[in-house]
Amino acid sequence: MSEAAHETTTVAIIGAGPAGLTLANLLRTAGVDCVVVERQSRAYVEQRQRAGVLEHRAARMFEEWGLADRVLQDSRTDGVQEFRVDGRPRFLPIADLAGGKFGRILPQQFLVQRLITAFQEDGGDLRFGCQDVTLERPGSERPVVTYRDEDGRPHEIEADYLAGCDGFHGVSRRSVPEAEQTIYAYDHGIGWFTVLADVPPPRHPMFAVSAHGFAAHFPRGPRSSRFYLQCAPGEDLDAWDDRRIFDQLRLRIGDPDLPAGAVLEKAVVDMRSFVVDPMSYGRLFLVGDAAHIITPMGGKGMNLALADAEVLAKAVRSAVRDGDAQPLRDYSKTCLDRTWSYQEFSRWMTEMLHDSGDPATSGPFRHKIARARLDRLFTSPNAGGLFSDLMAGEA
Incomplete structure (x- = not known):
């Protein structure tokens, strides 16, 4: 050598x-x-x-x-951040609440x-x-x-x-x-099924919570989107074909007209x-x-x-x-x-958005607490401002 x-x-x-x-x-x-x-x-x-x-x-x-x-x-x-709760959109003006950030x-x-x-x-x-x-x-x-x-x-x-x-x-x-x-180290006991697809991006980044489970829709370029679907840790990728992916997205986001597109990438992320x-x-x-x-x-x-x-x-x-x-x-x-x-x-958000979903999964007490946290973002300027400041990025 x-x-x-x-x-x-x-x-x-x-x-x-x-x-x-x-x-x-x-x-x-x-x-x-x-x-x-x-x-x-x-x-x-x-x-x-x-x-x-x-x-x-x-x-x-x-x-x-x-x-x-x-x-x-x-x-x-x-x-602006959209929260779609049981199919109903709610918008949080992040920049306004975070002092222009x-x-x-x-x-x-x-x-x-x-x-x-x-x-x-x-x-x-x-x-x-x-x-x-x-x-x-x-x-x-x-x-x-x-x-x-x-x-x-x-x-x-x-x-x-x-x-x-x-x-x-x-x-x-x-x-x-x-x-x-x-x-x-901490295991949150939650999996995210992530999908990159040729689907037009949403107008605003979106989190969706419903009894069907957590989902999210984010832009990843002018003509593509990144989707997230709550799943079990270590979920089998082969169990998610394109039809199941978009059926679940439409159900959880509450948008039956969400268009399907070519799936470019998919993976399961264990939340840790x-x-x-x-x-x-x-x-x-x-x-x-x-x-x-x-x-x-x-x-x-x-x-x-x-x-x-x-x-x-x-x-x-x-x-x-x-x-x-x-x-x-x-x-x-x-x-x-x-x-x-x-x-x-991140942990606080994880609890709020995942426990807000199916009460059979989180339990009725945690479900009610999570919904109260989520509602507070829209009813309390102080709560909404703190959340927005952290989302936009601390100085």
Whole structure:
């Protein structure tokens, strides 16, 4: 085997999802050199569809870093959330109640494509198809990332800092000794059947609750939609053919005229939460899903990852440019404060919307409590304002 090519950089970023690419662009803007290594191909990364809502805080971040014109173009703004309760629509003016803050509809694959383009146009070093990625000595002053490229040649990157942006199943979190981290995990006992389909998007993002179960309908581009249907954890995908999917959507949403369309993707997501504390180990900093998993309820997963990326970019800039390492020492606490706030909000929403459905499933007492919570959003300006502020994205 040939000798590994040895390189050095300030920050080695493992993973080219929204977290890694955002961090890379922010570091590039700050004048901090970095290298991004990604296991998958560029085509795979650019087509991977997950989240689609960019909260107000995240959009403002791209504006403040001078990336908005390259990242946010054509993103759809929407300041209204629809709740369809037993087939009856109710609308919450999120932007009005949140003091003018609103989210943007921007499918993850579009965000990723634009971040890749921006980074490479600015001369960024982004490497796809990196196999057998290993983190060596992450707790030391000079950690190292090793990998094999697509031609099998070994590489070794020595860095001042490592950013683990490679998700829940990535190598970064597994490189932290078990004794050095506390893991908090929770199984919500709920499954979501998710469907991406060629169906016109709704006028506003929609949650639907009824005795038939929870459903949701969200835009994922000008001509496609993402649907969610409550199901049992570990539900069999083969049990859901296209006819059953759209029959259940029409029933739960209360729209018998909802058009069917080609189903492009379907999967079952088990609703679970996961948090690692601390989010750092030596010179390794965990970012996004490598450090925390949150349910899709509330659309906070990608937004938490982007928030982590900005906190780390500012902390590295402070250490490199100003010689102040305190923000790096505070990185984990800063990120975890927001993470736990969003975990609580997601759990609160999960209980409210799922328990509001079939009383035979939730029980009559929890059902009545959940309906009272839901009604309060529309009858109490304070309750509606707090909900809207959290949905739009905390400052």
